[in-house]
Amino acid sequence: MPYTLQQLTEFTRDIFKAIGCNQKDAALAADVLLRSDLRGIDSHGIARLSGYVRLWEKGRINVMPNIKIVHETPTTATVDGDAGLGLVVAPFAMQVAIDKAEKYGSGWVSVRNSNHFGIAGYHALMAVEKDMIGFAMTNASPLVAPTYSSERLLGTNPMCYAFPAGDYPPVVVDMATSAAANGKLEIAQRLGKQVPEGWIQDKTGAITTDPHALKSGGSLLPLGSDAEHGSHKGFALSATVDILSAVLSGANYGPWVPPFVAFLEPPSDPVGLGIGHFVGAMRVDGFRPVNEFKADMDNWIKRFKTSQTINPLQKVIIPGEPELAAEIDRTKNGIPLVDAVVKDLNDLALKFKINPLR
Structure with a gap:
């Protein structure tokens, strides 16, 4: 059965509070997590809530982190997340990037010592709200083999680019670099x-x-699946995310990234601190007037949406359109959850003595 956004937000917030998050962080973490479900990306939403709880139980998530800037220039910074929830650390970092962009035209922040940060689109869209172009990426647990290899050395390593438009919704390119x-x-x-x-x-x-x-x-497998279908390109994109997110910040990279699942222990020979992210914001008016850019973005979108297609019933899909359609539908009609996820969540409710989902 579908659940309202309010139901799931209150439930998720209560779980985060139950493990020790303060009211502000619990609300933010719930908002980031549920935005994934709202946008139809069920793989990164409330279904992962128990995963965060298990990591906290293992002592791998600090629910009261001292998130701070440890290195800084006018336009760049490195943030240490103090092993906090990535759902809280990444928005902090993106706000730093936005603040720098407001003063200097662009801001770039690399993050170390963090955890899984939800969907990249949430963070990139923070910049769009300020008439900026937003960037967000993160490395992740090693599950992906490079081209020609059978060894897991990279994560799914998602990246997102978000561009504001005028009459049309933003263009949001949010994707894993794995197949x-x-x-x-x-x-x-x-x-x-x-x-x-x-x-x-x-x-x-x-x-x-x-x-x-x-x-x-x-x-x-990397994006492209195999060498004959361009997997080397997916491998290269994933490597870019890993280097910007972790080698640049001092986080763990490649096979040293700690696993998201609690039953697997992190590598015994870490090369950095936690998981890494990289976020950025660029002011559109650092290049041209915002209204002119948005008018051209609208024209760009319109031209692609009206392009001739192979099947007249199938139109070109602009990046971000399916997620927006899901958000509109699920805001109105509720968020569907499979029975296995509901059971998992109600097990959490029983554990922490909060009201279960009905």
Whole structure:
């Protein structure tokens, strides 16, 4: 059954408060997490709530972090998240980037010592609200094998670019640099379905459709799936995210990134602190008047939306359109959750003695 955004927000906020977050951080973390569900990205939303709780139980998430800038120039900064929720650390970093952009035209912030930050689009869109172009990316647990390898060395390493427009909604390019996000495998597992060919390989490097293949030593594939279909490009994009997010900030990179799942221990030989992010904001009026840019963005969008298509019934989809459509629909009609997720959440409710989802 669908649940209202208010229901799920109150539930999520109460769980974060139950593990020790203050009211402000609990509300922010819930907002970031539920924005994913609202935009139809179920793999990164409330279904991950129990994962954050388990990491907290393992002592790997600090719910009262001292988030601070540890290195700074007028237009750049490095933020240490003090092992806090990435759902709280990343918005802090993006606000630093926006503040710098307001003064100097652009702001760039690299983050270390953080955790999973939800959907990249949430953070990039913070800049769009200020008539800026927003950037957000993060490295992640090593689940992806580079082209020609059977070894997990990179995460799904998502990146997002968000551009303001005028009469049209923002253009939001929010994507993993792997062929599929790990969360999509989790959805397939819950539904008992196979995944498409090209998403995952087994431990020998053979393509498989088994969504459980990661548990037996398999790995996700880079965007492009294999060398013949351009996986080296996905590998290169993922490497870019890893370097900007972690090598630049002093976070763990490559195979040293700590796993999101609590039953796996972080590497015993870390090369940095926690997970890394990279966010940025650029003032549009640092290049040209905002109204002129937005008018051209509208024209760009309109031209692509009205382009001739192979199938007359299928129109070109502008990046961000499906998520916006989901947000409109789910705001009105509620957010659907599969039974397995509801059970997982109600187990949390029982554990922390809060009202369950009905």
